[in-house]
Structure formats: structure tokens, C-alpha cells
Amino acid sequence: MLAVLSVEIRKLNRSLAALLAVAAPTLIAVFVFFNMLRGKAPSPWDMWMGSASGIWAFFMLPMSVTALTALVAHMEHGPRSWDHLRALPVPRWQIYAAKAACVLALVAAMSAAVLALTWGAVELAAAIKPQLRPTGAFELAGYARTLAMMFAAALLLVAVQLWTALRFASFVPGLALGIGGTFFAVVATSAKQGVVLPWQMPVNMLATEAWRVNTALGLGAGLGAVALVLLVLHLSRREVL
Amino acid sequence: MSAPAIETRDLTRRFGRRTAVEAVSMTVPEQAVYGFLGRNGAGKTTTLKMLLGLIRPDAGTARVGGVDVVRDRMGAARKVGALLEAHGFYGNLSGRENLDLTRTLLGLPKREIDRVLEVVEMTADAGRRVAGYSLGMRQRLGLARAMLGAPPVLILDEPTNGLDPDGIADMRRFLRSLPERTGAAVLLSSHLLGEIEQTATHVGILGQGRLVLEGALERLKADLAPEIAFAVDDTARGAALATARGFEVATADDGLVARLKPGEDARTAAAALNRALVEADVAVFSIGARPRSLEGIYREVSAPSPSPKTTLQPQPEYA
Numbered sequence: 001m002l003a004v005l006s007v008e009i010r011k012l013n014r015s016l017a018a019l020l021a022v023a024a025p026t027l028i029a030v031f032v033f034f035n036m037l038r039g040k041a042p043s044p045w046d047m048w049m050g051s052a053s054g055i056w057a058f059f060m061l062p063m064s065v066t067a068l069t070a071l072v073a074h075m076e077h078g079p080r081s082w083d084h085l086r087a088l089p090v091p092r093w094q095i096y097a098a099k100a101a102c103v104l105a106l107v108a109a110m111s112a113a114v115l116a117l118t119w120g121a122v123e124l125a126a127a128i129k130p131q132l133r134p135t136g137a138f139e140l141a142g143y144a145r146t147l148a149m150m151f152a153a154a155l156l157l158v159a160v161q162l163w164t165a166l167r168f169a170s171f172v173p174g175l176a177l178g179i180g181g182t183f184f185a186v187v188a189t190s191a192k193q194g195v196v197l198p199w200q201m202p203v204n205m206l207a208t209e210a211w212r213v214n215t216a217l218g219l220g221a222g223l224g225a226v227a228l229v230l231l232v233l234h235l236s237r238r239e240v241l
Numbered sequence: 242m243s244a245p246a247i248e249t250r251d252l253t254r255r256f257g258r259r260t261a262v263e264a265v266s267m268t269v270p271e272q273a274v275y276g277f278l279g280r281n282g283a284g285k286t287t288t289l290k291m292l293l294g295l296i297r298p299d300a301g302t303a304r305v306g307g308v309d310v311v312r313d314r315m316g317a318a319r320k321v322g323a324l325l326e327a328h329g330f331y332g333n334l335s336g337r338e339n340l341d342l343t344r345t346l347l348g349l350p351k352r353e354i355d356r357v358l359e360v361v362e363m364t365a366d367a368g369r370r371v372a373g374y375s376l377g378m379r380q381r382l383g384l385a386r387a388m389l390g391a392p393p394v395l396i397l398d399e400p401t402n403g404l405d406p407d408g409i410a411d412m413r414r415f416l417r418s419l420p421e422r423t424g425a426a427v428l429l430s431s432h433l434l435g436e437i438e439q440t441a442t443h444v445g446i447l448g449q450g451r452l453v454l455e456g457a458l459e460r461l462k463a464d465l466a467p468e469i470a471f472a473v474d475d476t477a478r479g480a481a482l483a484t485a486r487g488f489e490v491a492t493a494d495d496g497l498v499a500r501l502k503p504g505e506d507a508r509t510a511a512a513a514l515n516r517a518l519v520e521a522d523v524a525v526f527s528i529g530a531r532p533r534s535l536e537g538i539y540r541e542v543s544a545p546s547p548s549p550k551t552t553l554q555p556q557p558e559y560a
Contacts, residue, residue, distance in 0.1 A: 003345050003346060003348065004346065006345060007342045007345050007346055010334075010338070010341075010342060011331055011333075011334070011342065013333065013334060013338070014333040014334070014370075015331075015333045016333075075331060076329075078332075079328060079329045079330055079331065079332065080328075080329055081328075081329025081330070081331070082329070083290070083293070083295055083325050083329065084323070084325060084328075084329035084343075084386075085329070086294075086295055087293040087294065087295055087318060087321075087323055087325075088318060088343070088346050088347065089315045089316075089318035089319045089347070090315075090346050091315070239295070239296050239297065240295065
């Protein structure tokens with residue numbers, strides 16, 4: 001399994017998927033940087049980190065997962081490499097499990113990058129305009145915990161998007177599902193039922209009501225883990241004609 | 242006696258109501274270059290996919306290197322290297338990096354990459370990204386990848402696609418020499434009859450999902466309905482005489498060509514027709530056996546309504 005995993009990681013070298021994994025958190029940090037420079041009075045760390053993780057969970061995470069799964073799947077669909085991969089003396093479930101692990105690792109790395117780059121952006125802006133240096137403490141553990149919960153709540157979203165991207169050779173079903181899901185997640189933000197929508201589960205980690213947090217986390221992480229196992233089983237047994 | 246490199250028995254695959262491959266029983270001997278021919282849609286790709294364990298047969302068996310593909314896919318996959326029509330390379334990686342991915346999955350030492358790159362003469366370009374490769378370079382890289390680990394069976398789907406004439410000649414030489422150099426048997430799927438004729442030692446022809454002809458190429462040419470060319474002074478009368486004696490006849494400027502029935506003794510038939518022509522005062526200037534071309538054989542047996550697989554009986558050689 002380690003060999004298959006290392007192959008999946010090496011495929012990302014100089015790929016668009018790797019570029020996206022860097023670009024998405026960077027965009028959030030750039031936004032926070034310029035937003036802070038526009039300010040007239042200092043704001044607390046909580047505000048900057050809350051705004052970065054809010055943008056991440058609300059919009060950037062679902063859209064990034066949509067694009068990332070499409071790009072990772074297209075690395076095989078594009079050059080039609082499934083036949084080559086599936087003809088090798090490697091258990092097929094390992095190929096799909098490694099792909100899922102790779103996507104999850106990228107999403108986790110992006111979540112960590114949101115934290116690190118936002119901290120860097122705020123520090124840089126504070127160095128340029130010292131009078132805007134944020135107030136309060138930088139609660140690393142708290143911010144990391146929130147982002148980790150968002151990641152866990154996003155497991156179902158990752159499973160749904162990855163299955164669609166791997167199952168269909170075309171970009172279109174995955175992108176349509178991801179854009180549609182994100183759209184409904186945005187318009188149904190305050191709706192009670194929105195909490196069961198995979199694309200809205202990560203942003204519910206910022207909710208003040210405990211039931212929302214618990215429901216989204218339980219469904220996202222629990223069903224997500226089950227869905228990832230089913231994805232691997234289904235795709236590895238399926239014939240690719 | 243060791244097992245054939247590839248052996249299928251009554252291999253069948255249906256897609257809905259359509260039978261793509263029907264009861265195909267083929268044998269690729271060890272160290273043979275087996276040309277696998279058929280029109281588009283004849284079932285070649287489906288057969289190759291079943292041999293590689295990519296799709297499951299509805300009936301029948303397939304063994305690669307003596308290992309049953311359905312019962313032990315992994316075991317069979319260890320015996321085979323494949324160059325498929327879709328190359329499946331990652332354009333963002335170099336040729337060497339692409340090979341290294343497969344090498345890692347096969348658990349082979351790093352030096353295998355240098356070995357196969359040398360074989361296909363790609364060492365100098367191996368550091369470049371595959372996205373910048375020509376089609377011919379991708380073909381050679383695909384061949385290098387198929388040879389990683391020196392498998393005893395190679396399945397190559399249209400390996401000369403995209404090659405220039407020099408590249409085709411090189412590839413032809415290379416494929417011919419493969420069994421001797423590596424001990425591998427090669428199953429070569431192609432639509433280029435000339436290519437197969439100059440490369441293969443054995444052929445199998447698929448027509449509408451059924452294997453309609455199989456055998457050693459030289460024996461097929463010698464045994465399958467040989468043709469005898471007669472240079473005569475009166476082509477029309479000669480042709481009428483030959484036709485009256487049951488030969489299938491074609492005429493040319495300098496004479497006629499009589500096609501024998503499969504299994505008919507060529508020397509006896511040629512002598513009988515010669516005697517008939519001479520007795521009828523048709524001057525015969527020369528008699529010569531015309532070797533059958535693969536194209537002729539192919540057109541004959543891969544017609545839309547193929548007869549069941551032709552079984553060849555050894556025939557005396559016609560000198």
C-alpha cells in the first residue's frame with residue numbers, strides 16, 4: 001500500500017492539483033492581508049482567523065474539493081491510464097484507496113495552509129502598518145481545532161465529489177455537482193435542513209448552536225468514512241470499459 | 242512441455258445482446274510473435290482486455306503464462322507487460338519519472354529503468370516531460386514500460402501507431418528480435434497487414450467476434466488455397482479450360498492465376514492443369530507458385546459472414 005501511496009503522491013509533482021492546493025489557501029491569505037491593510041483600527045486575532053476559516057469553510061473548501069477531485073481524477077481520465085493501472089499486479093482497491101488518501105492529505109494540507117498563511121498575512125500586514133497589529137492572543141490550538149473539525153466534517157463532501165470525479169470520465173458531472181452543492185449550501189445557510197447538505201457541513205463547525213456542530217460533524221465524518229470505504233469497494237470492482 | 246504463452250478456450254464476452262467475442266480459442270506459442278488481426282469492431286480490444294483481466298469473460302477461460310486470468314488476476318498480471326492504444330502517461334512528469342511509477346508498483350530495482358530505456362533508445366530523452374514527446378516517442382516509452390521486469394508475455398496494441406517510416410522499420414526489427422533477445426512471446430494487435438506479415442511468426446484473425454483463422458504464418462501462406470500462375474499464349478482459352486476443371490481463375494496480361502482448393506495437392510493440380518493446357522494447344526511458357534499474401538488471406542477469412550475457424554492440415558510443400 002505504501003508503494004501505491006508514494007506513486008499517487010509523486011504523480012502530483014508539477015500538476016495542476018498541486019498548484020490548486022497552494023493557490024486556494026494563498027488567495028484567502030491575500031484577501032485577509034489587503035483587508036487588514038484597508039483597516040483604520042486594529043482588530044482581534046479572532047476576527048482575522050474567524051474570517052479566514054469562514055471563507056474557507058463556506059466557499060473555498062467545497063469549491064476546492066470540487067476542483068481538486070476533478071483534477072486528481074483527470075490525471076487518469078485524461079491520458080486514459082486506468083487500463084494501464086488496473087492491468088498491473090496491484091490490488092485495485094489499493095489504487096483507489098491511495099487516491100482517496102492523497103486527496104484527503106491535500107485537503108488537510110490546505111486546511112493547515114489556511115492557518116499558516118493567514119497568520120503570515122496578518123503578521124506581514126502588521127509589519128507594514130504596526131498600528132494595525134491585531135489585539136488579543138493568537139490561539140493556535142483553538143484555530144487548529146476548528147480547521148480540523150471542518151476537515152473531518154468535509155469527509156462526506158470529499159467522498160461524494162471524489163466518487164463522481166472517478167466514476168465519470170468527463171469533468172462535467174463532478175463540477176456540476178460541486179457548483180450546485182456549493183450554491184445550495186450558500187443559499188440554505190440559515191435553513192435547518194442545510195446541515196445535512198455535505199457542502200454545508202464544514203461551515204457548520206462555526207455555528208453557535210451545538211446541535212448544528214454535532215450533527216454536521218457526526219454526519220460528515222461518520223458517513224464520510226463509510227462512503228469512502230464504499231467508494232473504494234465500488235470502483236475497484238467495477239469494470240472500466 | 243511448457244504451457245503456451247497465451248491460451249484461451251471458448252472465451253466469450255457479451256455486452257447486452259451483442260456478443261463482442263464468441264468462443265475464441267487461441268494459442269500463442271512461447272517466443273512467438275503473434276499477429277492479432279481483425280476489422281474495427283471485430284473484438285480484438287475486448288479480447289485483449291480479457292487477457293489483461295480488465296474485463297471479465299461471460300464464458301470460457303484465458304491463461305497467460307499458464308495462469309488463469311479470472312481465477313488469479315494478479316498472478317497472470319505478473320506474467321504480462323502491455324502497451325495499450327491509450328498510453329496513459331502523465332504529461333507533467335518526465336519519461337523516466339513515468340517509468341519509475343510503474344517500476345515502484347512492480348517492486349523492481351531502479352536499474353530496470355535504465356535497462357528498458359536503453360532497449361528502446363530513449364535514454365537521452367528520458368529526462369524531458371512526456372507532454373513534449375512526439376507520438377513515436379510515447380510509443381517507445383510505452384514499449385519500455387511494458388518491458389519493465391522482463392515479463393514472459395508482451396501484449397502490444399498498435400505499437401507502430403504514429404511512427405514515421407524509419408521508426409516503423411526500427412520497431413519492426415525490434416519486435417522481430419524480441420523473442421530471441423528476451424525470451425518473451427509477443428501478442429501484436431494491428432490493422433496493418435504488411436506490418437504483421439513482416440513481423441509475426443503466427444497470426445490469428447478475428448471476424449465478428451470469432452477466431453476464423455489461426456496458425457503459423459508461413460504454413461498458412463503455404464497451405465491455405467495456394468495459387469499457381471501460368472504464363473500462356475492464349476489467356477482466355479487457358480482460363481476457360483482451368484475453370485472447366487474446377488479452378489477459381491483470375492486472368493492477367495501474361496497469363497492466368499489458378500487458385501487451388503484448401504487442402505488440394507498443389508503439385509498434382511499444377512501438373513494436371515499444365516497437361517490439359519498443353520493438350521489443348523495452349524502454349525505454357527512458365528509455371529510458378531505464387532505465395533499467398535497475408536492481405537489475401539485476411540480478406541478471404543474476415544469477410545462479414547465468417548466461416549468457423551479454419552483448421553489447417555499439414556500439406557506437402559510445392560516447389
